Amino acid sequence: MTTFIIRRLFWTIPVILLVILLTFTMMRQIQGNPFRKSERAVPEAVQRNLERKFNLDKPWYLQYAYYVKGVATYDLGPSLVLRGRTVNDIVEEHFPVSIELGLYAFLFALITGVPLGMIAALRHNTALDYGAMFFSNVGHAVPSFLVATLLIYFFALQWGDVTGLPTSGWSSWEHKILPSIALGLGPMALFARLVRGTMLETLQQDYVRTARAKGLHYRRVVGLHVLRNSLIPVVTAAGPLLGFIITGSFIIELIFNVPGIGQYFVTAVNARDYSVVMGLTVLLSVIVIGANLVVDILYGILDPRTRDART
Amino acid sequence: MALLEVRNLATHFFTREGTVRAVDGVSFALEPGKTLGIVGESGSGKSVTALSIMGLIPKPPAEIVSGDVLFEGRDLTKLSEKQLEDVRGREIAMIFQDPMTSLNPTLTIGTQITETIRRHYDVPKQQARKKAVELLEEVQIPRAADRLDDYPHRFSGGMRQRVMIAIALSCDPKLLIADEPTTALDVTVQAAVLDLLDDLRQAHEMAMILITHDMGVVAESADDIVVMYGGQIVEHASVNDLFDRPEHPYTEALLGALPQIEGEGIRTGRLTAIPGRPPDLKNPPPACRFAPRCPYANANDSCATVIPELREIRKDHWVRTAHPACERAGAREPEKVQA
Numbered sequence: 001m002t003t004f005i006i007r008r009l010f011w012t013i014p015v016i017l018l019v020i021l022l023t024f025t026m027m028r029q030i031q032g033n034p035f036r037k038s039e040r041a042v043p044e045a046v047q048r049n050l051e052r053k054f055n056l057d058k059p060w061y062l063q064y065a066y067y068v069k070g071v072a073t074y075d076l077g078p079s080l081v082l083r084g085r086t087v088n089d090i091v092e093e094h095f096p097v098s099i100e101l102g103l104y105a106f107l108f109a110l111i112t113g114v115p116l117g118m119i120a121a122l123r124h125n126t127a128l129d130y131g132a133m134f135f136s137n138v139g140h141a142v143p144s145f146l147v148a149t150l151l152i153y154f155f156a157l158q159w160g161d162v163t164g165l166p167t168s169g170w171s172s173w174e175h176k177i178l179p180s181i182a183l184g185l186g187p188m189a190l191f192a193r194l195v196r197g198t199m200l201e202t203l204q205q206d207y208v209r210t211a212r213a214k215g216l217h218y219r220r221v222v223g224l225h226v227l228r229n230s231l232i233p234v235v236t237a238a239g240p241l242l243g244f245i246i247t248g249s250f251i252i253e254l255i256f257n258v259p260g261i262g263q264y265f266v267t268a269v270n271a272r273d274y275s276v277v278m279g280l281t282v283l284l285s286v287i288v289i290g291a292n293l294v295v296d297i298l299y300g301i302l303d304p305r306t307r308d309a310r311t
Numbered sequence: 312m313a314l315l316e317v318r319n320l321a322t323h324f325f326t327r328e329g330t331v332r333a334v335d336g337v338s339f340a341l342e343p344g345k346t347l348g349i350v351g352e353s354g355s356g357k358s359v360t361a362l363s364i365m366g367l368i369p370k371p372p373a374e375i376v377s378g379d380v381l382f383e384g385r386d387l388t389k390l391s392e393k394q395l396e397d398v399r400g401r402e403i404a405m406i407f408q409d410p411m412t413s414l415n416p417t418l419t420i421g422t423q424i425t426e427t428i429r430r431h432y433d434v435p436k437q438q439a440r441k442k443a444v445e446l447l448e449e450v451q452i453p454r455a456a457d458r459l460d461d462y463p464h465r466f467s468g469g470m471r472q473r474v475m476i477a478i479a480l481s482c483d484p485k486l487l488i489a490d491e492p493t494t495a496l497d498v499t500v501q502a503a504v505l506d507l508l509d510d511l512r513q514a515h516e517m518a519m520i521l522i523t524h525d526m527g528v529v530a531e532s533a534d535d536i537v538v539m540y541g542g543q544i545v546e547h548a549s550v551n552d553l554f555d556r557p558e559h560p561y562t563e564a565l566l567g568a569l570p571q572i573e574g575e576g577i578r579t580g581r582l583t584a585i586p587g588r589p590p591d592l593k594n595p596p597p598a599c600r601f602a603p604r605c606p607y608a609n610a611n612d613s614c615a616t617v618i619p620e621l622r623e624i625r626k627d628h629w630v631r632t633a634h635p636a637c638e639r640a641g642a643r644e645p646e647k648v649q650a
Contacts, residue, residue: 206412212367213407214427214478215400218392228417303417304462 008296012289017068019285020278024064027274054080054275067278076279081271087279090264095283097170098253098260102246104176105184106238109245113188114234117195121230122222124200132192139189148182148255168257179256183249187241194237199230232302239295243288312384313340314518315364315486320378322356322363325371329593333359333373335542338621339535343485346512346519348529348550350565351539354589357522358408360539361488363388364520365405366395382486401431404479408491410471414463420447420474421459424481431482446477450507469500473507480511487512488520493528505532526565530554538562541590541600544621548628558624558635560605561585599633607634 042050051057055066070077076087113136120132139147155178156167169175202208203226211225250262261280268276300307318338324331334356341347349357362368364380366387380387387398399405407413415423424446425439434442440459447455450473463471472492479487489508493501509532512519521529529536529550536553538546538561546559557563567583587604596602599614608614614633621631 206407206409207415209367210407210413210475210478211415213365213399213405214430215396215398216426216430217396220426220430224418225415229415304419305416305464 004300005293005297008293012286012293015289016071016282016285020068020071020282021064023278023281024060024067027272027277028060030272054078071282076282077275079273079276081268081273081276087275090276091261091279091283094259094261094264097258098246098249098262099287101176101179101183101249101253101258101260102242104180105182105245105249106187106242108180108184109187109191109241110238112184113191114195114231116188116192117197118199118222118227118230120192120196121199121203129196133196136189136192139185140193142185144182144186145251145255147185148179148252151178151182152255168255170256170258175256179249179252179258182256183245183252187245190237190241191234194234195230198233199226202226202230205229228302232299235295235298235302239291240288242291243284246287247284313381314343314383315341315520316379316381317360317364318379318381320360320363320380321376322359322368322373323376324373331592332542332595333592334363335592335595337378337539337542337544339537339544339547341486341518341520341535343518344512344516345534346509346521346532348533348536349520349522349539350524350526350529350536352524352589354592355539356542356592357539358490361405361490361520361522364488365399365403366390366392367399367405397431400427400479400484401482402484403486403488404482404484405488405490406472406475406479406492409495410468410475411495413475414471416463419460419462420466423463424459424474424478427478427481442481443477446481447474449480449511450474450477452477468496469504472496472500472504476504476508476511480515483515484517486518486520488522490522491524492521494523494525501528508532526568538565541595542592543600543631544629545601545631546629547621548630552628556628556636558628558630558637559601559632560607560634560636561601561632563636599631601632605632605634607639 048057055063058066067077074088076091079085079087079090082090116132116136120129123129152167155163156165160167164174165178166172166175170179208221208225211221216225247262247265249258249260250266252258253260253262264276265280267273268280317340320334320337321332322334324333337356337360339347349360351357359368359373363375364382364387368375375388378388382398382402387395390398414420421440421443424443425436428434428439428442429436432439443459444456447458452458452470452473458466463474466474476492487508492508493504496504505528508519508521511517512532519532521533523529533550536546536548536550537544538553538559540561546553546557546562548558553562554566557566564583564585568585585604590596590600590603596615598616598618599605599608602608602614605614612633617633619631619633621629624630624635624637
């Protein structure tokens with residue numbers, strides 16, 4: 001197991017290098033330049049100086065090399081647009097908020113979605129099953145900005161006196177409830193449907209019949225024999241989803257006025273703020289890679305067959 | 312008193328396409344320490360009979376619609392699920408056809424054995440593990456103590472079936488139901504597993520129900536044989552009587568499909584196949600279920616109109632047909648079935 005993890009960690013290095021290269025190329029493919037905007041017209045000479053300062057006059061491979069060197073020493077460079085701020089500042093200030101929001105949403109999705117799917121599967125073809133699946137289909141289909149708006153309208157405005165929930169902000173735990181639910185509802189629906197499907201399949205397995213033939217209590221049959229095998233596909237889906245939730249919170253952050261990283265991401269692309277875009281992309285890819293690594297490790301714990309295949 | 316007495320058991324599957332009468336009025340009794348073979352083709356109702364005894368039929372769509380399953384005088388069909396859980400594994404154990412899928416791939420075999428022991432006996436973990444090692448040794452798994460913490464995928468099919476047998480034996484049940492225990496195994500392994508089963512049955516003084524579609528499997532180890540066809544028992548006799556003097560045309564056909572490579576009565580030439588296909592149990596033939604495939608039935612007799620009863624044609628030999636061999640002896644030659 002340890003060798004497996006170490007090897008996987010080594011593999012992240014070329015992956016990150018490739019991510020940097022791709023982002024780098026794509027950003028250069030979009031025409032434009034952080035300093036060449038009509039509304040911020042600067043004299044020719046000043047622009048030259050700026051380009052020289054940020055190495056934009058060098059060939060692309062040198063720029064790439066400089067950047068990689070920066071990343072390796074955790075120096076993501078200065079923002080090209082926001083004067084006096086480095087990418088490190090932006091990341092350190094706003095990234096933890098996005099991660100926090102993403103984790104809460106993810107936990108909400110996991111804690112509600114998995115039991116919902118279990119109930120639906122164990123009460124297959126009953127009103128409970130149909131109800132749970134209707135709820136999760138709606139949760140899956142309704143876009144998060146609409147969910148967010150409705151949540152604010154009902155829970156913060158209409159019933160605000162009872163719930164005491166604020167409409168926006170991020171300063172106390174009350175502020176964190178509605179955005180987490182709004183962001184987690186879609187993934188919750190996904191988990192519920194996934195768990196229901198795999199659980200229905202697992203319930204049909206011969207080894208579940210064996211477990212029952214041994215006289216095991218229903219609770220143990222479901223809780224150990226069925227659930228453990230049903231969770232394998234869920235874990236597979238959860239890794240990439242975690243990355244998606246953290247990166248995909250832009251709209252929710254905007255609606256609830258959460259000081260996360262999402263807004264920087266979008267404005268930076270429009271402003272051609274190369275270093276901010278690069279820095280955030282690299283960071284997010286590190287998170288996705290990390291999440292997938294955790295998934296692979298969990299996979300080995302849940303399914304012993306994969307352990308033999310890779311030591 | 313019989314250990315197990317099944318009386319007029321009927322298990323039906325209520326599906327959207329109609330009611331499947333998978334088991335339709337099955338009765339038999341089993342004495343302690345004896346082996347009953349249940350023989351029949353796929354879909355004859357033998358596995359559903361076994362699952363009905365255990366209370367393991369999939370509900371819905373299946374339902375026991377009538378009959379009793381008396382185990383030591385207790386009617387298992389009247390027990391609650393909780394009471395049944397106490398019987399399963401402890402009083403009646405079962406092993407299944409496919410050892411590759413019958414063990415949980417994510418738990419060690421040690422766990423899967425000890426959880427059974429600890430479910431029925433209040434013993435500490437270490438003692439249960441010790442017992443598990445003894446059981447694995449008993450089913451002849453080499454290096455038993457080392458293999459306790461292995462997962463099922465590291466075992467071959469034959470070894471997995473031995474693990475299943477160890478699990479079944481773990482609580483010293485009085486009855487072991489083996490549902491096609493060797494069907495999924497290599498031919499070379501089949502005989503070894505069957506011998507092991509029979510030895511263990513004797514050592515543990517268990518009764519056994521051995522379900523198979525292979526007459527050869529039950530020939531050596533069974534005391535009595537029940538032949539099932541279309542959800543019903545068509546012949547029931549002691550093993551010797553059944554092999555020496557089969558009465559039902561279906562039993563004769565099954566024996567005719569058995570290759571014989573040694574001893575008297577050695578057959579040469581091709582094995583005979585049974586023409587036609589098993590009855591559709593949603594719409595079974597109106598009277599005798601074997602009539603459409605029976606070489607002795609013809610348009611003029613009662614086979615299509617009168618339901619044949621299971622009758623005792625001589626002492627302890629029961630048969631359900633209008634044309635038992637002893638009544639037609641020499642009377643006429645079997646006619647060929649119309650295509």
